[in-house]
Amino acid sequence: MATKGEITKEKILAKAESLILQKGYAGMTLDELLEETGLTKGAFFHHFKGKAGLAKSVLERYASNDYELFKNYSDQADRLSDDPLERVLIFIKLFEEFLNGLENPFPGCIFSSYSYEVRNFEPEIGDYIKENLNAWLDLYENKLGALIKARPPALPVTARELSEMIGSIIEGSFVMTLAMKDKSWTQRQSAQYRHYIELLFRT
Amino acid sequence: MATKGEITKEKILAKAESLILQKGYAGMTLDELLEETGLTKGAFFHHFKGKAGLAKSVLERYASNDYELFKNYSDQADRLSDDPLERVLIFIKLFEEFLNGLENPFPGCIFSSYSYEVRNFEPEIGDYIKENLNAWLDLYENKLGALIKARPPALPVTARELSEMIGSIIEGSFVMTLAMKDKSWTQRQSAQYRHYIELLFRT
DNA sequence: TATAAAACATACCAAATGGTCTGTGTCAAG
């Protein structure tokens, strides 16, 4: 059962993530955060070890939710097909459908946001981001490795390179979504990546 | 001839860009900026209309330098080959070589940094970023359009989609370069994009 | 060389900001 404190803490974390994605960590003030949540200083400092502690908690929560989402789609793809190529394509397509189902555009990635103000954080925060990005890329790399093992690609590419590519495309698309105010951007570019994979492996 | 004031102004702008890319606009304080440049409040407020004015000047300077760089490579590619496919590939490769020639890794993109704290800026800043990103993508789109006109792609893709893709890959690679502390990331992913183009058009 | 404008320096200020301290209500266990 979620205690009253857990609910309050989650409300703070969700609002903080939203504010950080729109103003950055340094740009988000505690007063604004507390005003928008309807809470006070007392509540905040009871649950978090200062602003830096909040940043860490926001990051951990985001990393956990993010990994769970992709891990879910990865497993689902494996259940939906036995073909290594189809598994990769479905994995990617599931995320596209997820984006398409959102009423509001994806608000951005905490990993990216933190990375663009890395000097505001302790080095361990950067290490944590790196670890979690690697775990995310590993999900793609595993499937791409199986695919390469099953069929020779049309060009000499590694599973790592291809996993880094979809990671770059997604992160870059989030930036472009924000900058261009075009919420279908990520979906469109993810589809381009699927084209590339098909050309590489659909002999 | 550059006046003394122009030199000072440029020094402030360069240092501000560097600090913004590491701490964000909100995270960069004027005191820190002035300490690192060895100047004082008087010098700063003589040259800039407050912190917001500095942000706008940093953005305009970055946009100008950025466009000039890519415009240069675009023209150079046209001079080096008559073949539409080669022109695209050379254009991309020239930027890869530029990145490879840097001793320090590329410090990031001001457009991205600003986009991840867009609510700290006036809306006109967002509009300006969008315009300049479009001008950048247009350089790619022109070449890709000529290529598609000359040869049918293996899959039905538009010049716009393909230009958005290289844009996404570059922006995403900058993020990953920062997050993973891997300065060869952008180069590697740019090469993957060239592979995709080759598969699409090298019949 | 006189002079005005440009290019700074420095002391100062009001507001914002992260954080502390003390107090209060609530709720479950003894």
Add this chain to the structure above:
DNA sequence: CTTGACACAGACCATTTGGTATGTTTTATA
């Protein structure tokens, strides 16, 4: 019913931060 830990509220504080006011030096130009 008591008590003590949890979950807040709200006043208060020290520092930081963007910005101003005023004064001084340098530079271009007539």
